[in-house]
Amino acid sequence: MVSTQQQVTIDGQSTMNSDPGVVGSVLRxxxxxxxxxxFYLVTALPALLAxxxxxxxxxxxxxxxxxxxxxxxxxLEFLVEGALPATGESVSLFAALGAxxxxxxxxxxxxxxxxxxxxxxxxxSPPSGREFLRGCNRWFGPFLLLxxxxxxxxxxxxxxxxxxxxxxxxxxxxxILAAVTGLLVAGLVVLWxxxxxxxxxxxxxxxxxxxxxxxxxxLLRRPLPLLALALAGLLLQALLYGVGLPGRSIPIPAWFLSxxxxxxxxxxxxxxxxxxxxxxxxxxxPTVPALATEETT
Amino acid sequence: MRRIRxxxxxxxxxxxxxxxxxxxxAEVPPPAVASYTIEVTYLPDSYRIVGExxxxxxxxxxxxxxxxxxxxxxxxxxxxxxxxxxxxGYSHRGYSFNPQEAGHVNVHSLVLEDGTELxxxxxxxxxxxxxxxxxxxVAPGETVVVEVAxxxxxxxxxxxxxxxxxxxxxxxxxxxxxxxxxxxxxxWNAYVFHANSEFYADFGTYHxxxxxxxxxxxxxxxxxxxxxxxxxxxxxxxxxxxxVIDFAWSASPNFEEYREQLxxxxxxxxxxxxxxxxxxxxxxxxxxxxxxxxxxYGEYGKGLYDQLTxxxxxxxxxxxxxxxxxxxxxxxxxxxxxPGCVRLTEVETVHELGHQWFxxxxxxxxxxxxxxxxxxxxxISTRAMESLYGNVLDCxxxxxxxxxxxxxxxxxxxxxxMAGRAWELDAYSVATYSKPAVALTTLQQLVGEExxxxxxxxxxxxxxxxxxxxxxxxxVMAESLSEGTAxxxxxxxxxxxxxxxxxxxxxxxxEGAVERRGEVCVPxxxxxxxxxxxxxxxxxxxxxxxxxxxxxxxLVGIQINPEEKPPLDxxxxxxxxxxxxDLGVWLGLVVRALDIFQGLFLTGGGLW
Numbered sequence: 039m040v041s042t043q044q045q046v047t048i049d050g051q052s053t054m055n056s057d058p059g060v061v062g063s064v065l066r067x068x069x070x071x072x073x074x075x076x077f078y079l080v081t082a083l084p085a086l087l088a089x090x091x092x093x094x095x096x097x098x099x100x101x102x103x104x105x106x107x108x109x110x111x112x113x114l115e116f117l118v119e120g121a122l123p124a125t126g127e128s129v130s131l132f133a134a135l136g137a138x139x140x141x142x143x144x145x146x147x148x149x150x151x152x153x154x155x156x157x158x159x160x161x162x163s164p165p166s167g168r169e170f171l172r173g174c175n176r177w178f179g180p181f182l183l184l185x186x187x188x189x190x191x192x193x194x195x196x197x198x199x200x201x202x203x204x205x206x207x208x209x210x211x212x213x214i215l216a217a218v219t220g221l222l223v224a225g226l227v228v229l230w231x232x233x234x235x236x237x238x239x240x241x242x243x244x245x246x247x248x249x250x251x252x253x254x255x256x257l258l259r260r261p262l263p264l265l266a267l268a269l270a271g272l273l274l275q276a277l278l279y280g281v282g283l284p285g286r287s288i289p290i291p292a293w294f295l296s297x298x299x300x301x302x303x304x305x306x307x308x309x310x311x312x313x314x315x316x317x318x319x320x321x322x323x324p325t326v327p328a329l330a331t332e333e334t335t
Numbered sequence: 336m337r338r339i340r341x342x343x344x345x346x347x348x349x350x351x352x353x354x355x356x357x358x359x360x361a362e363v364p365p366p367a368v369a370s371y372t373i374e375v376t377y378l379p380d381s382y383r384i385v386g387e388x389x390x391x392x393x394x395x396x397x398x399x400x401x402x403x404x405x406x407x408x409x410x411x412x413x414x415x416x417x418x419x420x421x422x423x424g425y426s427h428r429g430y431s432f433n434p435q436e437a438g439h440v441n442v443h444s445l446v447l448e449d450g451t452e453l454x455x456x457x458x459x460x461x462x463x464x465x466x467x468x469x470x471x472x473v474a475p476g477e478t479v480v481v482e483v484a485x486x487x488x489x490x491x492x493x494x495x496x497x498x499x500x501x502x503x504x505x506x507x508x509x510x511x512x513x514x515x516x517x518x519x520x521x522x523w524n525a526y527v528f529h530a531n532s533e534f535y536a537d538f539g540t541y542h543x544x545x546x547x548x549x550x551x552x553x554x555x556x557x558x559x560x561x562x563x564x565x566x567x568x569x570x571x572x573x574x575x576x577x578x579v580i581d582f583a584w585s586a587s588p589n590f591e592e593y594r595e596q597l598x599x600x601x602x603x604x605x606x607x608x609x610x611x612x613x614x615x616x617x618x619x620x621x622x623x624x625x626x627x628x629x630x631x632y633g634e635y636g637k638g639l640y641d642q643l644t645x646x647x648x649x650x651x652x653x654x655x656x657x658x659x660x661x662x663x664x665x666x667x668x669x670x671x672x673x674p675g676c677v678r679l680t681e682v683e684t685v686h687e688l689g690h691q692w693f694x695x696x697x698x699x700x701x702x703x704x705x706x707x708x709x710x711x712x713x714x715i716s717t718r719a720m721e722s723l724y725g726n727v728l729d730c731x732x733x734x735x736x737x738x739x740x741x742x743x744x745x746x747x748x749x750x751x752x753m754a755g756r757a758w759e760l761d762a763y764s765v766a767t768y769s770k771p772a773v774a775l776t777t778l779q780q781l782v783g784e785e786x787x788x789x790x791x792x793x794x795x796x797x798x799x800x801x802x803x804x805x806x807x808x809x810x811v812m813a814e815s816l817s818e819g820t821a822x823x824x825x826x827x828x829x830x831x832x833x834x835x836x837x838x839x840x841x842x843x844x845x846e847g848a849v850e851r852r853g854e855v856c857v858p859x860x861x862x863x864x865x866x867x868x869x870x871x872x873x874x875x876x877x878x879x880x881x882x883x884x885x886x887x888x889x890l891v892g893i894q895i896n897p898e899e900k901p902p903l904d905x906x907x908x909x910x911x912x913x914x915x916x917d918l919g920v921w922l923g924l925v926v927r928a929l930d931i932f933q934g935l936f937l938t939g940g941g942l943w
Contacts, residue, residue, distance in 0.1 A: 085932035086925075093924040100916035102908050103894070109920055114728065114735040115742075116908070144936050145943045188942045232941045271941075286930065287731040290923030300930045307937075314941060 063267075063320065064313030070164045073155035077308055080147050082301070084140045091136065109290040149185050152315075153177025156239040159316040160323070176244065181235055183246045188231035192224040199223065229268050232315065233257055236322040256325045263321050271314040278307045364578050364639055365800035368393050368537035369514050376546040376569070377586065379502035384487040388511055391480050391539075392473070396519035399472035403481065404523040405442075408509035410462040411528040412438035412490040412497075418461045422758060423530035427494035428668060430654035438490030438497060442512055448480040463528035465512070483512050492652040499652035504587040506648060506655040506665065509534065513581075516700075516802070526702050529758035533701035533708070534581065538800055541582040546571045552592060554605040554644040555584035556662045576662060578639050578800060580698050583660035585646045593618060597625055599641050606647035610667075613647065613680055617666055620684035621645055624719045631788060632692050632715070633795045636662070643691070645684070657683050659690035676730035678720070682737055685723070686716040697798045704805050705763070706753040706829070710771025715791075717741060717772050738776060742902050745769035749834045749905060754805050774828045777857060777903040782816050790815035805829065827855045828903075837895045838909035840881070847890045847912075850881040857901045862894045872897075889914065 067074050099105045108116030157173035158165055165173065199220025206212040234253030238244065241252060257264060285299035375386030394400050411419035415434060425432045445453035445467055456466045473479040487510050490497040496508040515525025516537050524535060545553060546569050553559070557576025564570050576582060585605065593604040593614060602621065606614050625643075629635055635643070644663040648655045653670030664687035669679055689712040693699070699707035720727060720737040728735040748762040753770050760766045779787040794803075794811045805825075813821035827833050833854025840848045849861055856877035864870040865888040875882060875895070884890060892913040900907045 081933050081936045082929070085929050085936055088932045089925045089928035093921060093928050096924040097916050097921045099908075100918065100920040101913055103892070103911045103913060103917075104900075104908050106917050106920045109923065112733045113739075114733055115739040141932075141936050148943045185942050192942070228941050283731070286927070287733070289732070290927060291917075291919045293919060293923035293926045296923065297926045297929075300926065304930065304933050311937075311941060 063317030064309050066159060066316045067309050067312040070158050072164070072167075072170060073151065073158050074305075074309055074312055076151055077148065077155075077312065078305055080144060080151070081308070082304075084144060088136065088140055106291070112287070112289060145185075146182070149182045150174050150178045152181050152185075152235065153239070155312065156236055156315060156319060159319045160236075160239055173239075177235075177239065180238060180244045180246045180249065184231050184234055184238075184249060187246075187250075188227055192227045195224045195227060196220055225268065225272075229264060230254065230257060232318055233264060233322060236315070236318045237326070240319065240323055240326045256322050259325050260321055264318065267314060267317045267321065271310055271317075274310045275307060278303055278310065282307075365538045366393070366395060367391075367539045367577070368395055370539035370541065371511070371513075371582065372542045373511060373582070374544045374546075375511075377505060377507075379498075379505070379548065382489045382491075382498040382502050382505075384489065384507060384510060385485075387482060387484040389480060389482050390512075390514060391478055392514055392517075392537075393478040394473045394475050394517065396517060397475045398517075398519040399474050400469070400479070400517050401472045402469055402523075403467045403479070404515045404525045405465040405467065405483075405512045406509070406515060406525060406528070406534075407440045407442070407463050407465050407512055408528050408534075409438045409440040409487055409489070409496070412494065413462070417463065417528075419463070419528045419530050423494070427530075427654055428657070430493040432493050433491055436491035438488050440485055440487045440510070440512065443484040443486065444482075446482045448482075453481065459527055461527040464515075464525055485512055487511065492648075493654040495655055495658045497652075497655065499655070500587065500589065500649055503589060504585075504649055504652055506583075506585045506646065506652065508583045508655070508658060508660060509581075511582075524700065524703075529702070531705075531760065531763040532757035533705065535700040535702055535802075536580040536698075538578055538580055538698065541574070541576045541579060543574045543576075543582055543584070544571055545574070545584060545586070547586055548588070551586045551588045552590035552605060553584060553586045554590070554603060554646050554663065556582045556642075556644075556660055558601075558642045576642075578636070579661035580695065581661050583663055585648075585655075585663075585665070587649075589649070595622070597622065597635075597643070599638075600625075600635055600643050601641060602643050602645070604645040604647065607649045610647050610649070610672075613672055616675075616678075616680050617645060617647060617684050620681040620723065621688055623723045624685040624688050624716075627719050627722055628689065628692055628715065631718070632791050633799070635691060636696060637799045640691075657687060659687045659694055661695040662691070664688060664690065674730070676728065678724055678727045678729070681724060682716065682720060682727055685719045686712055689713075689715045689719070692795060696800060697795060698800070698802050700802060700804065701757070703756050704754065705757040705760070705767040706755075706771050707803070707805065707808065709767040710753060710775070713741060713768045713772040714775035717776060738772065738902060741769045741772040745773045745902075746905060750832045752832055753829045770828070773902040774824070777901045778820070778824055780899055780901055781858065782820060786816055823856075831855070834905055835901070835903045836905040836909075837875075838906060839893045839895065839912040842890055842893055842912045842914055845886050845888065845890055847884040847893050848881060849875070849893060849895055851875075853905070855903065857903055859896050859901075860898070862897045863890065864892050865889065866891050891915075 105116055151174055153176055154170040154173040158170060199216050203213045203216035203220070206216060230253055233256050234249040237252040237256055238249035243249065282300065282303040285296060285303060288296040288299065290296070370391045371388050373386065373388040375384050377384050392403070411417045412432065414420070414437060415425055415432070420432065442455055442465065445455060447453060451470055453467045453469070456468070458464060458466050469479065489505065489507070489510070492499045492506060496506055496510060498505050513536060515523045516535055518524045526532065541557060543555070545555070546565065547553065549564065549568050549570050551570070553572045555574045556579055557574045559572055560575050561573045562570060574584070589607050590605040591608055593606070595602045595618070604614060604618060604621070625635065640662055642662050646663065646665040648665050648667035650667070650671045653668055656665050656667030656669070658665045666680065666683045666687060668683060673679055690708065693711040693715070694701070694708040701708050717738040725736070726734040727737045727740055745765055748765045751760070751762045751766045751770065753766050753774070755766065757763065757767070790812055793815045794808060797811060798807065809821050809825045812824060831854065835855040835857050836852040837859050838850060838852065840850045847863065858877060859875040860872060861875050861882060862870050862872045863884050865886050868888060884893065893911065895910040900910060904910065
């Protein structure tokens with residue numbers, strides 16, 4: 039099928055006709071690395087800026103050998119000293135506030151990149167840079183709306199179940215059940231929005247309402263593969279978090295080793311997330327009538 | 336009081352002289368001043384202890400005793416209006432009082448040996464102190480015998496004592512009418528029960544019969560002498576303890592028992608089945624610290640004790656954990672299992688065991704001089720924890736010592752004296768636990784470990800089974816260390832509010848300076864180095880508030896006390912400074928912050 043709007047050939051033959059699986063989806067993010075690199079850069083670079091700003095007082099602290107030794111030996115006693123007003127240097131509140139604002143701004147940047155990203159995974163061949171940007175522009179508005187609605191809904195679900203959990207906190211198993219149910223429902227909301235976005239791109243329909251409706255239909259048609267994909271992605275994220283723990287306990291003066299390890303972990307975590315989106319595109323494609331017809335002719 | 340101390344000293348010296356080869360173990364028992372014979376039944380359905388006691392009190396002073404003053408500690412938990420409750424804010428170590436599950440003790444009758452009935456009076460609104468006028472004063476050297484019928488309604492455990500587990504766990508601490516300490520012309524040393532106060536009592540002999548439902552296990556001060564099953568299907572346990580200042584017991588049908596022999600001492604640890612995992616940790620800490628304390632300070636109970644019982648309180652009775660009694664202590668104040676890298680259970684064990692030396696044997700007045708029992712115990716606990724484990728926290732390579740934890744608390748309120756009555760202290764925990772631990776460790780650094788051990792051993796030796804006060808300790812320190820050291824320690828730290836902070840005030844080009852802030856002085860060493868030259872070192876005496884360095888070459892670094900930082904120093908960070916920052920350290924911080932921000936920026940699941 040050729041979309042006149044997107045001007046990118048979306049061909050179900052390569053990925054959409056079959057379930058690519060989590061690993062296949064992650065591999066697709068590596069074979070078509072532009073979104074992964076862009077997502078990595080738009081998180082890593084502002085994070086680096088914020089990290090430098092917030093640790094600038096640490097440059098002065100690095101003149102104190104006790105501080106250096108405490109970090110090298112991982113002795114928490116330096117926190118005792120750090121808590122003292124006499125130390126003079128403390129974490130910059132402005133830098134922390136700036137970092138929060140940057141985090142908020144990045145939500146918009148990532149929403150912008152999502153259109154081009156899904157287009158990249160749906161296309162028969164990797165789109166050019168111009169086509170990628172065109173995809174970003176085309177889907178920015180609807181995706182921003184969908185993401186906002188999804189966030190609001192997930193927040194309401196979490197708060198509601200949180201209140202229920204608090205109300206039944208006297209009975210611990212009930213409270214745990216309420217909390218876990220809340221998390222599951224919020225997870226379903228996220229999955230719903232993700233599927234709606236994939237459906238929108240594959241149907242080339244910018245209407246957010248249509249996307250939500252078609253997303254619901256798709257979820258109902260292929261619930262098990264989609265849930266399995268989401269669960270697998272979640273488990274991989276948890277595994278990567280666990281693998282990353284030793285990296286976070288590397289002594290701070292061994293900064294280069296720590297940098298390599300942690301950045302590798304963060305890159306793979308990002309690849310798993312984008313891999314899930316790629317997998318969703320693959321699972322949604324056979325449910326789009328136009329594509330299904332194209333594939334059978 | 337002085338006479339008792341003198342008598343104890345003379346008897347000890349005589350013992351040492353007469354039995355010189357076996358002096359370390361041949362302790363002369365203290366005179367039994369306050370002895371109790373108690374027969375009680377615990378009723379688990381109503382959480383009551385019902386029975387009677389026969390109190391024998393001998394006047395060892397030269398002043399006649401006109402009346403008797405009893406502590407009725409459980410009355411502190413009768414309502415929210417008591418002094419204890421008002422001061423404590425209705426809770427203890429995070430565990431709250433429930434007025435529906437209050438406690439109290441009722442004295443039904445008081446009768447002298449000759450049948451004379453005595454009348455009870457409450458001199459204060461707070462009924463934790465009871466006065467009983469005697470028909471005739473107790474003359475010096477005489478003994479008065481009083482039979483007391485009483486009923487103790489235990490509260491649900493929240494502050495040391497009470498019931499839990501629907502009555503199937505009981506920790507009976509400060510549970511019976513107990514006499515204060517007669518101090519001759521100064522009268523009775525007994526105060527109403529304050530929140531920030533523990534206890535004070537004379538040494539004596541306890542013979543206690545406790546009747547319980549069949550199938551319960553009991554842990555108590557002293558040794559079990561007999562056990563008999565009664566016709567009613569109950570079991571009576573008979574315990575006896577000599578040369579002790581108190582008697583506590585705990586019982587439960589759910590207790591399992593661990594036994595081990597530590598030389599002549601029988602160690603028992605009572606625990607719930609689900610506490611099997613923590614049992615090993617409590618056992619290791621108890622055995623390890625027991626051996627250290629005996630090596631460092633002297634024999635357990637000066638050789639007169641052969642029993643040690645540890646009660647691991649169940650999680651719902653956490654308020655009963657972390658408390659010391661003669662020959663018995665409790666653990667479990669944290670209320671549950673902690674990961675192995677968080678050694679707070681070990682800290683609790685090592686600390687409460689330490690009280691067997693500095694409270695149960697050297698029986699200071701915990702109300703008037705709380706720093707003497709808690710402070711000395713915390714100091715020896717920091718040493719034991721360091722020797723046995725190194726650190727309290729040791730998770731993922733990050734570590735924190737017990738001394739550092741105590742120092743962290745001290746730094747919050749360093750301007751407090753250590754001496755003072757428990758309820759009058761401005762910052763009780765800092766004054767009685769943290770500052771003494773920090774100050775005594777600093778003293779140890781100054782005088783050396785050997786001299787410090789000599790001081791501690793002398794103190795334990797001289798005041799075993801006696802009641803020293805702050806000035807008595809000063810006297811021992813002056814003799815063991817030096818008059819100057821004792822003056823410094825007591826004037827500046829025990830009674831004083833001063834602080835100490837040595838710091839590098841500047842380092843630029845060829846010049847640098849160090850300065851001492853605060854009223855307290857700790858003699859220090861200073862090390863400094865010029866570029867392309869070996870480091871130089873000098874002593875920094877108390878007479879010089881500051882030192883300046885200037886040379887022809889650039890100064891690259893200054894360190895104060897490079898070998899060992901005094902814990903009293905308010906800020907260790909500013910003790911050292913180098914000319915150029917260590918970029919590797921800063922980059923390490925950047926990398927760690929980068930990782931945190933990347934995680935933060937990726938929040939939102941798959942939505943964003």
